[in-house]
Amino acid sequence: MKEYAREFYQSAAWKRARQQAIKNANGLCERCIRTGIYRAGAIVHHRIHITPKNINNPYITLDVNNLEYVCEDCHNKEHSTKQHKRYGFDQNGNLTPPAPATPPGTGKFSGKKRTGGERSKKRYGGAHI
Ligand SMILES: [Zn+2]
Numbered sequence: 743m744k745e746y747a748r749e750f751y752q753s754a755a756w757k758r759a760r761q762q763a764i765k766n767a768n769g770l771c772e773r774c775i776r777t778g779i780y781r782a783g784a785i786v787h788h789r790i791h792i793t794p795k796n797i798n799n800p801y802i803t804l805d806v807n808n809l810e811y812v813c814e815d816c817h818n819k820e821h822s823t824k825q826h827k828r829y830g831f832d833q834n835g836n837l838t839p840p841a842p843a844t845p846p847g848t849g850k851f852s853g854k855k856r857t858g859g860e861r862s863k864k865r866y867g868g869a870h871i
């Protein structure tokens with residue numbers, strides 16, 4: 743929790759708004775349920791994120807329409823995608839992943855030696871008579 747928001751999150755008004763949001767969502771994550779998954783929510787999220795500038799604006803901090811009850815996964819997604827991107831784009835507009843997924847191919851072709859089967863040629867002994 744951010745320091746500037748500490749007081750807000752302890753206020754009775756917030757606790758009331760929070761309870762209302764949970765009630766509206768029936769205690770389930772509002773995002774998961776849209777994909778058909780019934781999952782208990784964990785965090786009341788502000789659709790418009792709280793900042794030091796709007797922390798005193800009840801139309802943002804306490805309006806149920808700005809609240810969303812979500813599970814921890816959905817909440818993490820919401821905040822991680824907007825704040826620190828892990829993927830970037832290079833000059834050509836190609837997606838650049840943060841790190842290579844797997845190390846370059848490790849030698850599959852080492853080791854095995856071909857053991858050519860013993861060639862036992864029948865000797866055609868004996869001359870034709
Ligand atoms: Zn969820």
Ligand SMILES: [Zn+2]
Pocket residue numbers: 786787788817820821
């Ligand atoms: Zn949030």
